[in-house]
Amino acid sequence: xxxxxxxxVSDHNRDVSHxxxxxxxxxxRAKGVxxxxxxxxxxxxNWRCIYCQVPNLTRGTPPPVELNVLQHELETMLAxxxxxxxxxxxxxxxxxxxxDIAFSGNGEPTSAKEFPxxxxxxxxxxxxxxxxxxxxxxxxxxxxxxDKPAILxxxxxxxxxxxxxxxxxxxGTKAGIARINDVSLNPQTHLKRLRKCALSCxxxxxxxxxMLDGLPPxxxxxxxxxxxxxxxxxxxxxxxxxxxxxxxxxxEAMRLSRLPAEWLETIAERIRQHNIEVYVSP
Numbered sequence: 001x002x003x004x005x006x007x008x009v010s011d012h013n014r015d016v017s018h019x020x021x022x023x024x025x026x027x028x029r030a031k032g033v034x035x036x037x038x039x040x041x042x043x044x045x046n047w048r049c050i051y052c053q054v055p056n057l058t059r060g061t062p063p064p065v066e067l068n069v070l071q072h073e074l075e076t077m078l079a080x081x082x083x084x085x086x087x088x089x090x091x092x093x094x095x096x097x098x099x100d101i102a103f104s105g106n107g108e109p110t111s112a113k114e115f116p117x118x119x120x121x122x123x124x125x126x127x128x129x130x131x132x133x134x135x136x137x138x139x140x141x142x143x144x145x146x147d148k149p150a151i152l153x154x155x156x157x158x159x160x161x162x163x164x165x166x167x168x169x170x171x172g173t174k175a176g177i178a179r180i181n182d183v184s185l186n187p188q189t190h191l192k193r194l195r196k197c198a199l200s201c202x203x204x205x206x207x208x209x210x211m212l213d214g215l216p217p218x219x220x221x222x223x224x225x226x227x228x229x230x231x232x233x234x235x236x237x238x239x240x241x242x243x244x245x246x247x248x249x250x251x252e253a254m255r256l257s258r259l260p261a262e263w264l265e266t267i268a269e270r271i272r273q274h275n276i277e278v279y280v281s282p
Contacts, residue, residue, distance in 0.1 A: 038105025
């Protein structure tokens with residue numbers, strides 16, 4: 001198979017698996033194959049990040065999750081990755097490492113009412129395939145629903161599965177969050193959710209920074225962001241700082257462009273001054 005047929009960090013083609021909830025990607029942040037779980041099959045989310053690559057994104061929540069289908073798909077996909085020819089067919093040799101199962105997809109995973117049961121299914125499948133504790137189980141979340149009791153309780157279950165949370169924080173001011181994530185959100189309120197999250201399960205902050213109308217984030221925004229990060233320096237495991245990897249499918253797409261890798265590394269160094277580990281993916 002030609003190299004261009006392989007999954008890459010810039011091609012998250014979810015049609016490869018032909019499944020409803022489960023899809024494989026090569027993740028630049030996980031540095032290998034990530035088995036994604038998409039509970040938001042209707043492309044509905046409670047945020048609308050302007051860099052989001054989900055087409056036809058709508059505000060809302062997902063339809064009921066068919067848990068039996070989810071379990072079957074996850075078992076089938078993992079069996080193909082572990083014992084079939086999936087890696088040879090779709091993944092370049094240097095990326096042929098199963099790194100994690102990730103709740104991500106086309107909307108906010110925790111908005112699914114069945115999210116706690118979905119974590120239980122992942123644990124069951126991992127134990128069945130002798131993978132429990134051997135790979136990470138990650139939740140990629142905007143964090144907006146973390147403080148709900150059922151979600152907080154499920155995060156402790158996630159932690160017991162070698163779990164990890166990547167909690168979105170893209171800006172440090174209310175105006176900056178509105179500009180990038182298209183939601184009205186008090187940064188200190190979000191910080192409280194982040195703290196609750198970190199108490200329940202190992203948590204990284206994930207931050208996407210982009211050029212908007214040819215300009216990088218303003219210095220006032222950077223300073224506000226750094227101040228927020230500094231407040232949780234002893235509570236989080238680190239920061240995943242990344243740029244625009246794939247084209248946005250939102251109305252602002254033509255206004256967005258990638259920041260230079262050197263610019264992101266400069267921001268990373270400023271974060272590291274607060275004794276925080278930073279992982280940069282330009």
